[in-house]
Amino acid sequence: MDELADDIRRIDFHHPYTPYDVQDQFMSTVHNVLQKGEGQVGILESPTGTGKSLSLICAALTWLRDHKRDSHEGSVADAAKAFKDEPDWIVEQMLKRKREELVKQWENREARLKDIRDKERLLEGRGSKRRRIETRGDGKAGNVSEDNDDDDDDQWLLGLADDEDTLGQDASSSLSRESKELMKKLGLGPLRKEEEDEVGDVGGNEVKIYYTSRTHSQLTQFIAELRRPVFPPSIPTALLDEDSTTAKEGVKHLPLSSRQRLCINPSVSRLGSLSAINDRCAELQQAKSKDNCQFVPNADNLHLTHQFRDNALATLPDIEDLFGLGKKLQICPYYASRTAIPGAEIITLPYPLLLQKTARDALGIKLEGNVVIIDEAHNIMDAVANVYASGISLSELRRARQMLGVYVKKFGKKLKGENRVRVAQVARVVDGLSGWLDNALNLKADQGIVDPNALLKSKGIDQINMYKLIQYVQGSKLAYKIEGYVAQAEAQGDPHSSHTASLSTPVLHTLISFLVSLNNLSSEGRIFFHKMLNKDSQDIKLSYLLLSPTHAFSSITSSARAVILAGGTMSPFEDYTSHLFPDLDTKKVTTLSCGHVIPASNLCVWTLAAPKPKDEGSGIDFEFSFQKRSDKAMIRELGIAILNACTAVPDGVVVFFPSYGYLDEVVAAWSEKSASQPKSIWERLEAKKSVFRESKGGSSDEVLEQYSKAILGDEKEAAKKTGPSSSQTRGALLLSVVGGKMSEGINFSDRLGRCVIIVGLPYPNITSPDWKARIEYIESTALKRLTEGDVKMPRHEALAAAKQAARDFYENACMRAVNQSIGRAIRHMNDYAAIILIDRRFGTEKIRAKLPAWIRGGLVEGSESGGLGQMMGRLSSFFRSKQS
Structure with a gap:
């Protein structure tokens, strides 16, 4: 700890503000992990409102610039070793020349990028150059382009089976020789030209930082933070002249994304789905394609590719900026951005592009020796599972079969050789999966695990070489061509296509994704079925779930x-x-x-285990387990507790329930009237505060807007408020669900969230097939590791330990969801709030140990033994102190 404290005092992280102690601690820990290297992993928690993103930037880029300077010094020292037997004057001359070359290369690059930044400020200014995705519509996107000529259906015809450029190969294999050579340069290394034009080459082999987060908006916010700090240059300042105009080195940042966000070809981007866009893009680059995309980098527009790269590295762009730059230069930003990878210091990208090795390879991303930062990592295991998840429903299979029928009716006589065989095999697979699902509709269970062998025996699917079929479909762009033709036929009013789906529903691409999962089944994955009951129809779906992220993340x-x-x-x-x-x-x-940046006096955490104190005898205990949570008396006491809390808490109160079903059950119970109480609990709650509730299928934005308006109202009126007892502090109550739309990403700062109440522990449904499979998988893998490892454990002990590992995983999933909901309250250093945990189990040490450190630090000691009366006294004094 003393060593860490010394590091904190010694390192200047170039934070644009005076950092809090917890920020210094966080930055120093990040720096320490990166400095150690050699496969180090840091798992770091810093509460929302503590400037986590900015701290990550300052720590990581401070380390990176230090590392670069050390590397430059090391390269000079290595050069000196080669001349160790030479006279000193020769060594000195050589070292001088080496340093001068290093400085000149660095100064040329920085001067060039500085010129670009100066021109940007002069011509457009930082604000006016922000172009958003909606500006893509230039009046042409909805038109049928030349490559989609209504009079030429042959564009949808599959290539000849002996055409090596089109069949059975991946997208990159289907490019022309010129395109393949150029793409190799673009994706795997910098374009070679004269040295003075090679901005991207400088730093090409240096360490990079890959930063990923869950959503596009979170990446955009990170880039905004990236513009705040200023870092020293990556070259030793002793080598620079004092009057050097390039001594300030800007951060070189590059955002990466999919074609769906970056494609500037209207005839391609309008296709909507990522799979269709990818297929069409690849098709336009095939050697024998009659149409070519004019935006793809080639020998004729090489100067535009370089210009794109230099602008990207000079201006800290986000995805919208790259799209706008590509439109301005008329060069494809998806491909041109790859040329900037060698010169970039920090590269931002969404989860799927980092978590899938195939996606990394397609973009030319090399993780070896580089740094990976995963933000919002609390859901990283779910994110890995989602990246590899796939599914197909019976209704989608039926639509796919109809599409195949329409396509074969048009082109069947023109399909020869392998094309005819493969299209027939796809139809057979569709019929086999449809047949299995048709039979599964008669099963009593609404959901369950599917035996892949039984699934593949349907219609003899197991006799088909699935690997080769998938290769063929991907290489021939079969899904795109069938869906494209059907969409065109629909637009022209073809009677044979009247009952088929449009291109906006890419069912054949969905089918292929599921077949890929089916073909790659391992002990880490399972296939499930579940029935989907609608008002007018019944459907059933097959889903693939990755049970463990271990292999994918390794x-x-x-x-x-x-x-x-x-x-x-x-x-x-x-x-x-x-x-x-x-x-x-x-x-x-x-x-x-990390702790929070707020003072301890700004947080009050109370565990309400029962309505009455423990020393007043055995009354009702709050335990919202599945077996006990329907108790009417306990639900009534819960309503009274929340009603009392609404009396003491000003402004906004947010309550999180374990599930939508239980929220419905509680609201129904609260709405009932009794002879002793003329007004229901629901009516009494509405008399205290405006009440809103989240619904499973409703709009969260609309509810949040109404809730916020009820609290904030007229700001002039809000300024007149004098305290919790004022009639103007009525505020609002929002009933939400843990894991629902309000529990993550929503900011209940200040008056919107003066109190967060957690009702019960939201354990997942242990009887559901997917959770059964997860638990079984964890138990079996833990048992294998404990009995077959270097230190073999007796089987009965190993079995007990394996079961405990599964229970811990189940419990941790519950507590991660609770912690996310709790985190909605305190959002900045001046914020304050109360947190009420209603369930006796929150008073156990096992559960408390799984709460974040800053929440544990705010727990009122002994609150689990107190009751509602003591809680009201504590809440009242807490909020009175904030109003004084």
């Missing part, structure tokens, strides 16, 4: 120099080490749970 941890998992609510930590990298040496894992 390619990242085994390659990267260091991996940082950061989030506002990472607790409990055990799951990350147990399920993301179970074989990693514990000495290589660093964990940190």
Whole structure:
């Protein structure tokens, strides 16, 4: 700890503001993990409102610039070793020349980028150059382009079976020789030209930071933070002249995204679905394609590619900026952005592009020796599962069969050889899966695990070489061509296509994704079925679920120099080490749970275990387990507790329930009247505050807007408020669900969230097939590891430990969801709020240990033994102190 304190005092992280102690601690820990390198992993928790993103930037880029300077010094020292037997004057001359070359190369690059920045400010200014995605519509997007000529249906015809450029190969294999050579240069290395034009070459082999987050908006916010700090140059300042105009080195940032966000070809981008866009893009680059995309980098527009690269590295762009730059230069930003990768220091990208190795390879991303930062990492295990998830419903299969019928009716006589065989095989697969699902509709169970062998026996699907079929479909662009033709036929009013789906529903692409999962089944994955009951119809779906992220994530941890998992609510930590990298040496894992930036007096955490204090005898205990939560008396006492809390708490109160079903049950019980109470609890709540509730299918934006308006109202009136007892502090009550739309990403800061109430522990449904499969998988893998490892445990002990590992995973999933909901309240250093945990189990040490450190620090000691009366006294004094 003393060593860490010394590091904190010694390192200048170039934070644009005076950092709090917790920020210094966080930055120093990040820096320490990166400095150690060699496969290090950091699992770091910093509450929302503590400037986590800015701290990540300052720590990581401070380390990176230091590392670069050390590397430059090291390269000079290595050069000196080669001349160790030469006279000193020769060595000195050589070192001088080496340093001068290094400085000149750096200064040329920085001067060039500075000129670009100066021109940008002069011509447009930072604000006016912001172009948003909606500006893509230039009046042409909805028109049928030349490559979609109504009079020429042959564009949808499959290529000849002996055409090596089009069949059975991946997208990159289907490019012309010129395109393949150029794409190799663009994706795998910098374009070669004269040295003075090679801005992207400088730093090409240096360490990079890959930063990923969950949503596009979170990446945009991160880039905004990236513009705040200023860092010293990556070259030793002693080598620079004092009057050097390029001594300030800007951060070189590059955002990466999919074609769906970056394609500037209207005839391609209008296709909507990512799969269709990818297929059409690849098709336009095939050697024998009659149409070519004029925006793809080639020998004729090489200067535009360089210009795009230089502008990207000079201006800290976000995805919209790259799209706008591509439109301005008329060069494809998806491909041109690859040329900027070698010169970039920090690269931002969404989860799927980092988590899938195939996506990384397609973009030319090399993790070896580089740093990976995963923000909002509390849901990283779910994110990995979602990336590899797939599914297909019976209704989608029926639409796919109709599409195949329409296509074959038009082109059947022109299909020869392998094309005819493969199209027939796709139809057979569709019929086989449809037949199995048709039979499954008669099963009593609404959901369950599917035996893949039984599934593949339907209609003899198991006799088809699925691997070769998938290769053919992907290489021939079969899904795109069938869906494209059907969409065109629909637009022209073809009677044969009247009952088929439009291109906006890419069912054949969905089918292929499911077949890929089916073909890659392993012990880590399962297939499930579940019935979907609608008002007018019944449907059933097959879904593939990855049970463990270990194998998928291992390619990242085994390659990267260091991996940082950061989030506002990472607790409990055990799951990350147990399920993301179970074989990693514990000495290589660093964990940190930061405190909050708020003073301790701004947080009041109360555990309400029962309505009455413990010493007043046995009354009703609050325990919202599945077996007990329907107790009418307990639900009534819950309503009274929340009613009392609404009396003491000003402005906004947000209550989180375990599920939508239970919220409906509670509201129904609260709405009932009794002889002793002329007004229902629901009516009494409405008399205290405006009441709003989240619904499973409703609009969260609309509810949130109404809730906010009820609290904030007229700001002039709000300024007149004098305290909790004022009639003007009525505020609002919002009933939400843990894991619902309000529990993550919503900001209940200040008056919107003066109190957050958690009702019960939202354990997942342990009887559902997917959770049964997860638990069984964790138990079996833990048992295998404990009985077959270097230190073999007796089987009965190993079995008990394996069952405990599964229980811990189940409990941790529950507590991560709770912690996310709690984190909605305190959003900045001047914020204050009360948190009420209503369930006796929150008073147990096992559950409390899984709460974030800053929440544990705010717990009122002994509150679990107190009752509603003591809680009201504490809340009243807490909020009175804030109003004085």
